[in-house]
Amino acid sequence: MMADEASRRIFPTEPASHLRPRSRSVKSLVSTPESSFWRTFRSSTLHPSYLHLPITSLSFSPNSSLLAAASSTSVRVFSSLSLSEYDPDFDPTLFATLPLPDLAYSPSFRCDGALIAAGCENGAVRVFDLPDDKPPKALRRLNAHSCASRVVSFPLLDHKLRLFSAGDDALFVQWDLPTETPLFSVPGAHRDYIRAGAPSPVSPDVFVTGSYDHTVKIWDARVDSSASSVLSINHGHPVESVLFLPSGGLLATAGGNTVKIWDVIAGGKPVYSVETHNKTVTALTLAKVRDDTRLLSVSIDGYLKSFDFSRFKITHSMRYPAPLLSVAFSPTGTIRVVGTNNGVMYMGIKKKKDEFEDQVGSNDFAWSVPLPEKPTSRKNIRYFKRGQSEKPSEGDFIMKRPEKVKLKEHDRLLRKFMHKDALVSVLKTKQTTSIMAVLEELVARRKLIKCISNLDNDELGLLLSFISKKATQPWCARFLMDLAKWVLEIRAEDIRSGGPEMAVHVRNLCSMVAHEIQVQRSLQEIQGMISPLLVIAGK
């Protein structure tokens, strides 16, 4: 019935919670699998131009070999393979610079990575060719926007001749690239600037735009252009970024401080709202974390947050020293780039150790047959350690070894009834809560007075210095004030004859008392000031 008697728990002398100072201290850094994943990135910085101009947009080519960053009047294209050997002294990583007539916006790679398109402040959309060995060449120039064409995007699916664009003139266009003519054009698609847009991952004809008029609209190029949008969603804030989640059924929108997830198939039903940023969320992207996908969001408040949209939970957050405007994550899952408003790009490149397995992971299948494990020989240390790291499978019955009780030094001494030694050892640790806990335990054992009278002069000095430091702390004041009185009473002789060290301790005590009296007096003054106010307020 009561076989648990055999395994009586041992309670260490822990400070009761009334002893712990109330603090809103940060939770201890818990290492989750997610945080350890993010820790495998080696961070570095990159200055694409030495002007402090904001990096408005970042984009990786689908095969991850190139990274395009829009900043001031050019789109800079970096070779991501050489990024990993980036040397901050000179800039060999720069693959090409695409000149644009005015401020550049929203570079976008075609699905095969051969072409890149970018918008411009004056409304023109330029398309460039990116051959490996030659400098880039401007191929097409699409003119329809009268204001800045902020959103330019190729379809995600294999449809090489189409391009979407939208701009501050609230015009939304689907282009036929070879002829430079709009196929599908919606003037006045929104009632304010269109600042966000994204192609659907499941259909080449579906596109979503987000505007400063708080709405997000989904367009289908197959539907008659005069018709309104397929779906309109009100985000509630000016929309800064939109993104289809990989299934194509969920849509993520960012605007204001919130990121919202919508169910498109269910007709724009809100699914979840992430409200963890303190300032406007500026960009969203998808990231591959091991086998999962996360939604990364960056904000003006300098935080990058990783959101697990399958569990609706923020799994990681990183802080950068500047407001963030753009973010990109390479499709292979090895490079993470964020762009700030002062022209600095912060990069995280996955450390080499994991590179091999990540490349394997980036393909859908690892075609190579895994090598058979070498049988460990008896000479190897691994032979003796084999099986030790074996994890129990689900159906296994786990027999736990009785946990070894780890006792601190003072607990060990208390269990041996060496009370004075326990007190001295805990006084030496200088941990206030532990000292208080041991003092309280000694009171419960009726041994405190005896301990105090048995302390020698050095140990008495330790106790007095502890008292003079902590006696005015509100949560241990009642105890320590009484204790101080007793110590002085019991050891008066020793303190008097204790020489200069004791004199120092006593002087500290005196100044502590004087200071406390001062504090109390000023508190009384404040109380005197407040109480008439309260009386008046009460009437």
Place this chain on the structure above:
Amino acid sequence: MIVGGQSLVTSSPVFSHDGKKLLLCTGSTVSVFSTTTGMLITELEGHTERVTSIVVVPVAGTVGTKFSNYCWTASLDGMIFYWDFSTPDLLKKVNVQLPVRSMVIPNILSASLGRSDKASQNLYAFISVEDANKEVENVKHVRGSIQIYDLTNSTHVGGVLAETQKPETLAISKSGEFVGIKKQQQLNIWRVPNKNLKSVNMKKLKLHHTRTLSCLAFHPTKCIVAAGDVSGRILIWRGFGKMRYSQDGGGKMKIDMGDRPGVRGEDDADSCSTWHWHSSEIKFLMFSSDEAHLFSGAKEGVIVVWQLDTGNKTYKPNIGSPLMYFTDSPDPSLSCVSCEDNQIHLLRMPSMDIIKSISGIKPPLILSELQGDRSHVMIGCDRSNGFVALPTKDYRIQFFSLLDGTDISHLQVIERNYDPVDETTVFISLVEVSDDGSMMCTVEEKLPEMGIGGLISLKFWTRGSHTGQYTLSTIIYEPHNNAGVSDVAFCPGRSMAVSTSYCGNFKVWVNNSSFIHSGDEIQEKGGWRCQSVGSYREIPMTAAAFSGDGSVLAVAAETKITLWDPLNNVLVAIIGDSLGPIRRLAFVGSSEYIMSFSAGTKTDLVVWNISNLSTHWSYKLLVEDICCTRSETRVAVLALRSSSDKSISTGKDGMVLVFDVENPIPVSTWFVKKAKGGRLSFINNKLGEATDGKLLLAYINGEHNYVLFDPSDVKEREDLIPKSARRPQSYAHDENVSHGYASIYGELPSFDLTKARSSDNIPFVPSERPWETIFSGSSHALPPLSKLCSPFLEALLKKAEKQTVLSQ
């Protein structure tokens, strides 16, 4: 009527010959427990006073299982009974006429073996008796004496072997060769002759020590005796009695004084060695069955295993309570240790792991030096489920079911290591369980040392899925600053509680917690918060109670009762003075009356009328506890009788009075023993269908013995606590329903067994019980087939006759 709560550890437990059963003295009965399950099998009832010792008849070689389940018991009522404890049947009664404190039967093995020649082999018992007649003489009188009694012929043998100041416990060696007692600073040892046992030819041997001895033990085979004294020393005398018991019959041989280390004076022993580890009085000593070790135990709760040859010791710590007795079983891998907290642990032997525990109700927590008027800690009662919550010494709460008489669970309240040696400085001073048992509140106090470091904290607990399983909800440190909490009451039907304090205020606590399902476990968020604080002229608040519907809160401010609206914290009315500070308040059902009693120099019991704010009736009584039902107007009062009362010499120092609140004349009255520190409570009767819906009154006395009875039943007006007629199962069955054998074959005509069994050489005496109950009980407790067969067949014959008569 259900009686329970007896101490399991009044005397040493005894194993049956096969180690499968454990016999315990529980008050006036002997309880037989199974060692494999730790559950009660049966009880032997018959004694009218406390049973003090049990002697199990050992199995006699090839004779077989016939003798397997017999035992002798001795009791303070002066009777020695012979039982078959498998049935259970009372087989023989022997009247000694003096209260027997201890009994051993040295020649039990040989006597039961050679039953056939009765002339030479009588069964002799050594008994330690208390002579009550000598009590009056003077202080230094001799009250105890050791005598020999012939159990076969029911006669005293010879005179008195020894006289002691108080009755001593007898010890016997395993072979039955030596019997000994401790007598202050000396040991008296007798050697039992194989035949011709008379007190005149018993040779006494004395061994001396300088301190008062507390226990002794004989080595199973060698001439070694161990004794423990009050200072914790263990003395081992080796080779005692070589000269005294030598062939020539005690002729004084020359004693070589030089060659006997440690032996005092002219003591007859080869050597005497002393071991010292324990710091307090040795409670038990026991030689192991392999003859190489000695077990000792004392207050520390540590069994010390001494290696006999070297004196090296190993320890079994963590038993967690002062030890009382240690018993080994015939099965070498099993033994048991009795603890002072009314628990018996069965130990697996070489490793000394606890395999099972048999636990009874915890003894009361008595705080000796502190808190003058509150010497007893308040215990909580769950009215709907019929269990009590008792604070224990090791900072736990035991939940004990009064209806089943079993221990339900334990709850660690204070997270502190319990050391039995420490004096109590941290303790649970108050336990209050809400009416439905869903909430519990505990108050724990830590006493300051020289004014430093006292702490009082209030803990609220929420019930889990099982009865008696509680989880901590909220801790409130120093609920009323530095002052003590005098009372806590829960509001019926609401998550609200009130605590009153001696510093002159009361606080109303409310629970606004929400439960969050996170994964599998349910987390509680929020908790108990103080809703309001009230005080009345800074007078210490001593008691609180909520009315049945929870709309009125009554708080006693010493002699006055203040009535509050608990939701708005508004003082509604004040009812005038009682004689002394009020100890407890109770609303009487849904009526307009409130009841209070006060303690101190002037004591009274008052029933107040709330509607006209006046006294309804009152008594000048010293009241210990009151209790009211929630629906009816009955109230029960436990009152202490003043010491001048003449009938108090019978030990009944209290009385339970049941009133109808309209009428100051009590409806019924019972006199009870040990009422100081007692507690009354009405609990719902959940047993059986017959008494459904009726409330039982539970009375728990100062020693945590309890009785449950129906206060409206007039027939049960008898003396309460020392009740012999307890049947653990009887209350579950209706008396008229036949069961077991009788339900199949009908009632049996009674017939005389003695005639049929006269040829049998086993001394069977017919049972006094109607024997159809032999089939009731668990299967392993059934009597042997050989015993069942003949009466069974005989019964069938009679039945057939009856039927033929009827058919004719």
